[in-house]
Amino acid sequence: MSTPLPSQYARDKLSTLLRALRSGTGLTSAEAARRAGFSQSKLSKIENGALLPSYADGESLCRAYGATVEQRDEVLDLLKVLHDELESARVILRRGAHRKQQVYARVEAETVEYRDLQVAYVSGLLQTADYMRRMASLVMTPADRERQVAARVARQHVLDDETKRFTFVMTEGALRWRAGSATMMAAQVEHVIEVSRRSNVEVGIVPWRVEAPPGLMPGHEVHIYDDRMVIVGIQTATATIQDPRDIDVYLQLFASVKAIAVFGDEGRSELERIAADYRDCES
Secondary structure, eight states: OOOOOHHHHHHHHHHHHHHHHHHHHTOOHHHHHHHHTSOHHHHHHHHTTSSOOOHHHHHHHHHHHTOOHHHHHHHHHHHHHHHOEEEEHHHHHHHOHHHHHHHHHHHHHTOSEEEEEESSSOOGGGOOHHHHHHHSOTTSOHHHHHHHHHHHHHHGGGGGOTTSEEEEEEEHHHHHSOSSOHHHHHHHHHHHHHHHTSTTEEEEEEOTTSOOOTTOOOOSEEEEETTTEEEEEOSSEEEEEOOHHHHHHHHHHHHHHHHTOBOHHHHHHHHHHHHHHHHHHHO
């Protein structure tokens, strides 16, 4: 007999816990749903494990049931297991890296405020096609690589939507990593300068000479979609985070790094300095 996945255990436990919390209050499902702000049908599906509640739904039910802090934390911890996702890089490549880019494009289309922190390389929405090709996985076929590049370039059209706000913060080291020739890197930095002039885009640079406050050592890229989701990438996987408590941690991290970055004309001066260094390497 096969063993249920950990997520199935979490789903069953969540359903049992929510039913027990309602039972403890003596509320009917109709009254509990009304207090939580949604339909009885929705509550029934949640309690039967047919519908995964959002974090907001979980918070609403806990308030309706007068849950203790410990009970609320248990509900949110179970939702964290069920909502957060860790996707292997091998799986992404096997399915087609361009498909993952299309998923990101849909998420970005639904996002009003996008915040991006990079410590190792240029932010994806700011990359040139040549830079993208150099950053692509070596295990890709040439055809897969071009499909991925096309999908990544298509994602950048989201920057044209002036109802959205984009804030990019990069360390100088991210721009100094020689992903390709000096000519290619100079063009890449100049492209960042060009995009930074858009009215709905902010680009911040943390110059190498700036001393970071104690304890501020971001170890990986961070992509924040409004205040509802964070995606972080490591070498072998991509994690999708939706727990509000964890999102707050990343919002604070982003704000702390943003505070030591330079923007606007001062930021563009730093970028021009980096581009000039690359152009000097060409001669």
